Amino acid sequence: MDHDILDEAYRRLHRTGPEFEGWLSNHGPMTVEALLRHGHHRSVHRWLDDYLRRLDELPRGLRPIEDWREALGDPKRAGDWLAHFDRELRDSPWQEVLGTWWPRLLPGIAAGATHGVIRVGHAVRVLREDGPTPDRLTELGQALGYWAARWQPVPGLRLDPPPRPDGPDIVTALAGLPRIADRSGGIRERLERLRDVPGWEGAVAAPRPARTPADAERGLVTLVHRAALDYLRFGHGQAVMLVHAVTAPTAVLRTLPSIDPALWAPSLTAAWSATAAVTAVYAPPTGTPPPAVAPGTPEEVFARAARHGDAHVVKLADAVLDAHAATGDERVLAAPGYAGQLI
Structure with a gap:
């Protein structure tokens, strides 16, 4: 893993929003992490130069998140959610933030066609295996914020299903x-x-x-x-x-x-x-x-x-x-x- 290229790629991507062209998910952070994880550092910026042309700007916030339950699943609050997690990750260890929000977000795993949880999984792998930097913490915050803004349950999902031994x-x-x-x-x-x-x-x-x-x-x-x-x-x-x-x-x-x-x-x-x-x-x-x-x-x-x-x-x-x-x-x-x- 070339950590300098990863952090530079994150900085370029964090000026863009989690979605573009309506409701398409921004795959940039996930893809560059995978490319670097498997040793393809020479192709990252060339791939990113092309991909960035398609992306939208970072969404602006409306107001701070106060009642998080009320704001879950509201894509109009995407900018607010990104700002919320940016603050949380500045104030608390990333493991603590993840531990608080994982059970809150998990019922809405369908968020963004499941891209919310997928982006979080890539961000967590980096933090766990390669250590935190400001850019990597920002990436986790943007991933969590995207999941929260697009929070959507799968119909019929129960996280505490009754025992079914058969x-x-x-x-x-x-x-x-x-x-x-x-x-x-x-x-x-x-x-x-x-x-x-x-x-x-x-x-x-x-x-x-x-x-x-x-x-x-x-x-x-x-x-x-x-x-x-x-x-x-x-x-x-x-x-x-x-x-x-x-x-x-x-x-x-x-x-x-x-x-x-x-x-x-x-x-x-x-x-x-x-x-x-x-x-x-x-x-x-x-x-x-x-x-x-x-x-x-x-x-x-x-x-x-x-x-x-x-x-x-x-x-x-x-x-x-x-x-x-x-x-x-x-x-x-x-x-x-x-x-x-x-x-």
């Missing part, structure tokens, strides 16, 4: 998810349709809850692994959006070491709901045989993604390398190559 495991539950019939509109409209899908309420509550923090960690590893394999079967249905079925639970998994273990089980529940919802509203009802993708080592797989240059391809490669390291399953390494073909 419930299916995660792999079985994913295989049994229903699908929405109306595929028009964006993710906000599609998520709302889940309320009327027969069987959705039972499906989102289906997996056996984790009984211990270790169970939760194993469950997240399984969820990421299965979602990556499912991308090979369903990615043709919506190549970009189905990436988030993999990257959202990856972000939660990366955050676990920095939060109270008592929060790990509800974190798995929320991550499951995000993957399940994205699958239900974007994946086709039936899959196709896995595509032919050139094999390669993890390093080669990421290098191809970096050359492709699309933010989603890069972030998917970053996530599946984690899944491969955790499981040893080489099949997941084909997912970024397939995404590169489709996008």
Whole structure:
């Protein structure tokens, strides 16, 4: 990791807003972190020069956040939320801020098509593995602020589900998810349709809850692994959006070491709901045989993604390398190559 390039890239990006062109998420901080994490420092500023041309300015605030519950999920308060977390991270250790806000934000994991939690996961990985600097703390604040401004629950999500010892495991539950019939509109409209899908309420509550923090960690590893394999079967249905079925639970998994273990089980529940919802509203009802993708080592797989240059391809490669390291399953390494073909 070239830390000087990371901090310089963050400074350039922190003059821009968390969204652009209406409701598109700013992928810049997440993508440059992934590129640098895997040794592609020479391509960062060239990639960023092109990407910055598309971005909007940092939003202005209206008034300070006083009642945080009232302001959750209000995108008009995005500037206020960014300022709020900037102040909090100046006054308190980042671990303390994260520990306070993670359980508040977790029920709204669908925020920004799950980009709120994904951006937080990248920021936390940097702080935990590379240490804090002012620019890295600013990045965590902007990630948390974006999540708060776009806070949105998955319909039917309960972070304290009743015990279901006879419930299916995660792999079985994913295989049994229903699908929405109306595929028009964006993710906000599609998520709302889940309320009327027969069987959705039972499906989102289906997996056996984790009984211990270790169970939760194993469950997240399984969820990421299965979602990556499912991308090979369903990615043709919506190549970009189905990436988030993999990257959202990856972000939660990366955050676990920095939060109270008592929060790990509800974190798995929320991550499951995000993957399940994205699958239900974007994946086709039936899959196709896995595509032919050139094999390669993890390093080669990421290098191809970096050359492709699309933010989603890069972030998917970053996530599946984690899944491969955790499981040893080489099949997941084909997912970024397939995404590169489709996008």
